[in-house]
Amino acid sequence: MPLIAGCSDAHLSFLDPQGPIAAAQRQHFWWVIAITLTVVLPVLVLTPLILWRYRYGGRARYRPQWEFSLRADLAIWGIPLLVFAVLATLTWRSTIALDPYRPLVSDQPPLEVQVVGFDWQWLFLYPEQGIATVDELVIPAGRPVSLRLTSASVMQGFFVPALGSQIDVMNHMVTRLHLEADAPGVFPGRNMQYSGKEFYRQRFVTRALSADAFADFTHQVRAQGRSFTPEVFSLLMAKNTHAALARALDGTETAAITGRARQTDDAGSPADDSTPLRFKHFPSGLFEAIAAHRAPDWSQDTSSLSTTRPLSPDSLLPASSPLSIHPALAAAAPTGATP
Amino acid sequence: MTALTSRHTDRAGAPARHPGLNLGHAHREGEESREEMVFGFWVFMMSDMILFGLLFGTYVTMLGGTAGGPGPKDLFDMRGAFFETMLLLVSSFTFGMASLALKYRDDRRVLVGWLLVTLLLGLGFVAHELYDFHRMFEAGGVPSRSGFLSAFFSLVPLHGLHVTVACIWLIALLGQLAVHGLDAQTKNGLIRLAILWHFLDIVWIGIFSLVYLGGLA
């Protein structure tokens, strides 16, 4: 679509799809518009023509008593009915095909990710890998991702437009979503459901990596990520923006952040929003505990999880990688990649 | 009011009668002015029925939301609910007797007598329901305890509130009877209150079956 071709690099929209779901949605979008136009176009074209031809003072035929024609009536009921039938068929099929709960067909097993919406960050838990990230969903490209989602706060809407559907995320409930990225890339995602004053900043990035890079990433985080302490959890629960959370975890302003009310004016520059927050472990069953309103069980965490590949020092990502994570990981300094 | 609606008689055919108490021959003039009022009240009842219907629906969806708190079996008392049902059913019967007195007898004493009995039964119902709620509160069945109890206490007391309002209306109508006698407007009020009273009876049957019988089954 030429309107928004200029921003295609940013993968903002499903019109620039980066996964099979979004691609199908784009196709449905244009099909629905095309089919519906068959009843809309006549109105757009004929209304001005009629207004002109039958204008006051014109010489076209005037039939003030004419009020019914069987042929016209058959057409105006029949054509919308046909269009409806076509659309209904398309809707039935596409809805079932693109059901967010429906696992994607693939020769690879899906990556399980658990998502928790907080005010105002997203926490991503990778139970198989035993790691966690905040406001950054890292997935392998070309492999389905199976998401289970809940909210630790009010209702939110989880959405990565370039990959696929949005799904509501609700407290004390778990919803599901399946996504897949075609190729490596960075795709913006965000909360779509208004959830308070920092709602507009509640964004995250989705990074799709090649299978190898993904494995490297998980190993790196397991080796060098932060610790998921009770303090981290209470900071997540305490209405913070990503930037504030990052500052608090890095030891600055810790005292100031835990308070609820802060002025938006001095919340810092958006660059802070991209500080990577990656955790090498998290309490086992954290997602279930949040969804069930239980306190997390801190006695067991995922650091004891056995990994499929031993960690080796040469699995570090090259510095030229689009992630450029290791400086951040090494120093836990706020210099991560920006979308 | 009469002249406003008298044109209905001009129409071809007999005017449609409202589905309420159609007063007898002696009240012909009042009957026509009443047509619209009673029809309007029926429409209002339909709207009110939606209100109760939605609360019934909410209650059913919340049955599982006891949050570990007391459930129907711990709180409901069949004997009390049955007693309340009887009070209300009998009050409906006595209101029916009052309506018959209004239609066929020109004797105010009989009418007032039946109305007073109805009022006492209605107040008795409200009093017993309050006692029942008190008993539930004692047993830990407070609305803030769980979603289930919240749904219970938004459905059942709403019916009780309706009965209370109906009792106040009945008292006001008795006052009108005393001040203005049995004039068209008082009759009008009595006919509409009768509809409300029987309607509340029907709603209570729903509550008794769904909430109490269903809960204790």
Add this chain to the structure above:
Amino acid sequence: MNDSTHWLLGRLDASALPFWDALQHPTTKNVINAVIASGAASMVVLGAIAVVIGLTWTRRWGWLWREWLTSPDHKKIGIMFIALALVMLARAVIEAVLMRLQQAFGLDGGFLTADHFGQLFTTHGTIMVFFMAMPFLTGMINYVMPLQIGTRDLSFPVMNQISLGLTAAGAAVVMISLVLAPFSTGGWTGYPTFTGHAANPGAGVDYWIWAVTLSTLSSTLSGINFAVTIYKRRAPGMSWMRLPLFTWTALCTAILMIFAMPPLTVATALLALDRYLDFHLFTADMGGNMMNYINLFWAFGHPEVYILILPAFGIFSEVFSTFAGKTLYGYKALVIATLAIAVLSFTVWLHHFFTMGQSAHINAVFGIATMLIGIPTGVKIYDWMLTLFRGRIRMSVPMIYASGFLMLFVLGGLTGIVLAVPSVDYQVHNSLFLVAHFHNMLIPGLLFGMLAGTNFWFPKAFGFRLEERWGRRAAYAWIIGFMLAFFPLYALGVLGMPRRTVAFFTPAYLPWTLTALVGATIVLLAMACLVIQLWVSVRDRHLNAMPIGDPWDGRSLEWAVSSPPPEYNFPVIPEVYGRDAFMLEKERGKAYQVPDEFPDIVLPANSPMGVIFAVTGTAMAFGLTWYQWWMVLLAAGITLAAVIARGFCRNTTRTLSGEEVRRTHLTWLAQVRATTPVARSREQSTDNRGLPVPPVEGAIQ
């Protein structure tokens, strides 16, 4: 706060003042927001003071009380409803422009705080739906419908006053919230758990709850009143298939009000129980279920869409037929389509939350049901086009609005179908695409309809025509402004921009938000044109007077009486012999005849009930919001006492002597005979005194 003032003021204290926050934290942004909020608050206060001084100065309190506030006349109540709607429209449009301004500068910031923006979109939506659209269409039905069916008033005139009182109370509460802030930030939908006590304990949500509750009670009563009137009060001979189409839509809207308002009353009442009495109906814990609220809300919300749009459809039907000089094409199809829409509107509520995780089959069923509504709606559109076909179309102001509606509304329909396909809705839900869609339905649909209706029936209500030139400017500015303001929002939605976001971080959005600001500015100009139009019209009222009452060669009964109509509408209730009752009379040369006799007329007497409900309703809502329990109890007590006292009242009517009616009517008929009829070519000139040339001659034009 000490205990002595606590019982009096509840939780109300100085922090409710709109500049309080800026005094405590004087950052640049806070100061800017405080200036805006305090400016709005002082507008409310100064406006109220100006009205009081003006009324006192001109000694009009008695006049206001007798002629307007206590009048049970459906025409006056209708006018008051519409006046209220226009005032609220002005406020909500200004809020809209402010929001567009914010988003035009919203890349990485803007000038509004997030809380202020949240209140803006909440009040804008709440006002536009409950205190602009609802009173506008209620007023329109109030004024026109009894005249169209040939009766003297609604079935329950005092209940009509109470309806107005309750809506006015709700609007007053929203206005007060500007002075004693804040309002809710939960949007017009007010979803818990965000609006629950845990997440939002402040007064804002409570303001919203009570304002909306007052409005729903008012609309339920209006719906009952309209439906009963149409069922029971049609003039002799006005059978169902002879009803003017506007009355048909009024009936369907009324039925929808009766059945669709209770779900919202239940939703807000239960939310109030959660907030005030610690119930757990919509809380996240203790067995509550917020999805119940969402279902209840949209069980109201979707029929509400048709409550809003159907009367506008009715107005457009009248406008197309009148200004094409032609009987409506497919009257029966239009009636059937209206009824079908009304019924189907209850079957689609779930399409407002396809993303909530229910099964795909359920989503698909509701998506298909939604598209089903497109069929009757499409039929209506084509019926209107066929009404224009072979007509003689005069492009008057109502006709400009109607033509704009026809072409813009189908675009909204198109995007509606897009949203109805769940697989696509997963992409555009909660985005600005959705915002663009419903504005595309409601501005060209509802608002253009109401403005067309205002231009159409204003001469009937006030006896002079609205000025045409400024009317045209307003209409074109509305159409262009709407397109510029909302078409960019479609693009933004497709680009993934969420609704209700105060700022954004994507530079690609900026060109679109800037274009939308231009559109919003043109809409503001359109509002200015409307004000100027009214001003010029009132100034030139003698020039444009049309006392005979039929300026557009009208077709239904309201045009058969003088302008403005006498309070009893018809000196004698008319007999109806066919559809387009008045046009038939004109064609048969039977219009403006002298009745055989003039019987006495009984009318409802004045009553203060509406005013009492307005005052106690406002007091109750205010007291509940700020925990001032004494005020709640006092207001509730007064309301109960007033209702009981009303029951004891027996002087509820007054009688006009037939002699007086005869004199008035004969004077008017003499005026009719003395007036030169005008052809349609002179319709917009000052020659138009409201008497058209007879249709037989008029047909050759």
